[in-house]
Amino acid sequence: MRSAEFDRSHVLEQAMHTFMEHGYAKASMQKLTQATGLHPGSIYCAFGSKKGLFIEAVSFYHQQKLQAFESLFSEDQPVLSSLKELLANTVQECVQNTCAKVCLLTRSLNEIEGQDPEIARLIATNLQQIELSLGEQIARAQRQGEAISDEEPLALARFITMGVYGMRTYAFTNADQSILEQMATQLLRAIEKH
Amino acid sequence: MRSAEFDRSHVLEQAMHTFMEHGYAKASMQKLTQATGLHPGSIYCAFGSKKGLFIEAVSFYHQQKLQAFESLFSEDQPVLSSLKELLANTVQECVQNTCAKVCLLTRSLNEIEGQDPEIARLIATNLQQIELSLGEQIARAQRQGEAISDEEPLALARFITMGVYGMRTYAFTNADQSILEQMATQLLRAIEKH
DNA sequence: GATATACTTGAATGTTCATTCAAGTGCCCT
DNA sequence: AGGGCACTTGAATGAACATTCAAGTATATC
Numbered sequence: 001m002r003s004a005e006f007d008r009s010h011v012l013e014q015a016m017h018t019f020m021e022h023g024y025a026k027a028s029m030q031k032l033t034q035a036t037g038l039h040p041g042s043i044y045c046a047f048g049s050k051k052g053l054f055i056e057a058v059s060f061y062h063q064q065k066l067q068a069f070e071s072l073f074s075e076d077q078p079v080l081s082s083l084k085e086l087l088a089n090t091v092q093e094c095v096q097n098t099c100a101k102v103c104l105l106t107r108s109l110n111e112i113e114g115q116d117p118e119i120a121r122l123i124a125t126n127l128q129q130i131e132l133s134l135g136e137q138i139a140r141a142q143r144q145g146e147a148i149s150d151e152e153p154l155a156l157a158r159f160i161t162m163g164v165y166g167m168r169t170y171a172f173t174n175a176d177q178s179i180l181e182q183m184a185t186q187l188l189r190a191i192e193k194h
Numbered sequence: 195m196r197s198a199e200f201d202r203s204h205v206l207e208q209a210m211h212t213f214m215e216h217g218y219a220k221a222s223m224q225k226l227t228q229a230t231g232l233h234p235g236s237i238y239c240a241f242g243s244k245k246g247l248f249i250e251a252v253s254f255y256h257q258q259k260l261q262a263f264e265s266l267f268s269e270d271q272p273v274l275s276s277l278k279e280l281l282a283n284t285v286q287e288c289v290q291n292t293c294a295k296v297c298l299l300t301r302s303l304n305e306i307e308g309q310d311p312e313i314a315r316l317i318a319t320n321l322q323q324i325e326l327s328l329g330e331q332i333a334r335a336q337r338q339g340e341a342i343s344d345e346e347p348l349a350l351a352r353f354i355t356m357g358v359y360g361m362r363t364y365a366f367t368n369a370d371q372s373i374l375e376q377m378a379t380q381l382l383r384a385i386e387k388h
Numbered sequence: 389g390a391t392a393t394a395c396t397t398g399a400a401t402g403t404t405c406a407t408t409c410a411a412g413t414g415c416c417c418t
Numbered sequence: 419a420g421g422g423c424a425c426t427t428g429a430a431t432g433a434a435c436a437t438t439c440a441a442g443t444a445t446a447t448c
Contacts, residue, residue, distance in 0.1 A: 021308055025219040039397055109366045110304035114215055124367040159380045166360025172303045173318040186353045190384035233427055
C-alpha cells in the first residue's frame with residue numbers, strides 16, 4: 001500500500017474556491033488542477049470526474065456553513081441576537097470583493113437549473129437542511145418568549161431564508177453595505193412580534 | 195440592397211428561450227442555430243457574436259418585463275393591488291415546469307458573476323430600472339394614502355425586489371405554490387402600514 | 389533489499405465549442 | 419434586363435474542453 005500524497009480537505013478547499021470564483025461550467029479542469037496542485041489523473045482517481053469533485057466541494061461548503069450556523073445559535077444567547085448576527089455576517093460576505101461574496105449553493109443552483117437534476121437535488125437538500133435548522137431555532141425563540149411573531153416557525157424560517165437568497169442576488173446588482181444592512185433590518189422587523 | 199430574411203424579434207424570442215432554458219454558457223451555438231433557424235454566419239452577421247446575441251436577448255427580455263410591469267401598474271388602480279398581482283404572477287412563473295420559471299436577468303447575473311463585468315453591469319442596470327419604477331409606484335401609493343409603510347419608497351422597493359429575487363432562487367429548492375404564495379403575503383405585510 | 393501495490397504523472401485522445409469565410413443566392417436599383 | 423451588393427449557407431478551423439492511460443515512482447511488507 002501507499003497512501004495518497006495530498007490532503008483531501010485542502011484539495012476540496014481549493015476546488016471549492018475555484019468553483020465559487022468561476023462557477024461550475026467555467027471552472028475548467030485546467031483551473032482545477034492549478035488550484036489544487038493535483039494532476040488530472042489524480043483528480044479522476046480520487047473523485048471520479050469533474051462532477052464528482054464538484055459534488056464533494058459543494059458538500060464541503062455545506063458542512064462549513066452548517067457548522068458556522070450551529071456555533072452561532074448557541075443555547076445561551078437569544079435566538080434573535082444570533083439571527084441578527086447571521087444576517088450581519090451575510091452582509092459582510094456580500095460586500096467582499098472576493099469569491100467569498102458568493103454562496104456556492106445558491107449560485108450553483110441558479111447555474112445548474114435545467115441541466116443536472118442530481119446536482120440540483122443535492123444542493124436543494126443542503127439548503128433545506130439549513131432552513132430546517134433555522135426553523136428549530138425560531139421555534140425555540142417562540143418557546144423562550146422572545147419578541148418574535150407567533151406564525152408557524154417554518155414559515156418564518158422560509159421567509160428569512162428567502163431573504164438571504166434575495167440579498168445575495170441583490171448584492172450582485174448593488175453591493176452597498178448600508179443598503180444591505182437596511183434589508184437585513186427590514187427582514188428582522190418582518191418577523192418580530194407586533 | 196437586400197433586406198434580411200428573418201424577423202429579428204422572432205429570432206430574439208427564440209434565442210431568449212434558449213438562454214433561459216440552458217443558461218448562457220450551456221446555450222451552444224448549435225442549440226441557438228437550431229432554435230432560431232439561422233445559420234452561424236447569419237447570427238454572426240446580425241449580432242456579431244454569441245455574446246452580442248445574448249446581450250440583445252437580455253434586452254429583449256428586459257423590455258418585455260418592463261412593459262408587463264408598466265401595464266400592470268395603471269393609474270386607476272391601487273398600487274397595492276397591482277403589487278399583489280405582480281407577486282402572484284411571479285409565483286405563477288416560479289411553479290411552471292417550463293423555462294418560464296426562470297428570470298433570465300437574475301439567473302444570468304448569478305451565472306456571469308466574476309466572468310464578464312460588461313454583461314453584469316448591463317443586467318444590473320436593467321434590474322435597477324425596474325426597481326426604480328417600483329419605487330415610483332410606491333411613492334404614488336404613499337401620496338394616495340394607501341395602507342403602506344411611510345419608510346423611504348426606494349427602501350421599500352428594494353425590499354420587494356430582494357423578495358422577488360429570493361423567491362426565484364427559493365423556488366429552485368421547493369416550487370410549492372402555497373409556500374410561495376405565503377412568502378408573497380409575508381412580503382406584502384412587511385411593507386404595509388401598521 | 390526485493391517485490392508487489394498503489395499512487396502520480398502529463399502527454400495524448402476525441403469531442404465540443406465559438407467563430408470564420410469563400411461560394412452561392414436572391415433582391416434592388418438603374 | 420442586368421449588374422452589383424448584401425445576405426445566406428454550411429463546411430472548415432483551431433482552440434479549449436473533459437477524460438484516459440501507459441509509463442514512472444514511491445512506499446509498505448516480507
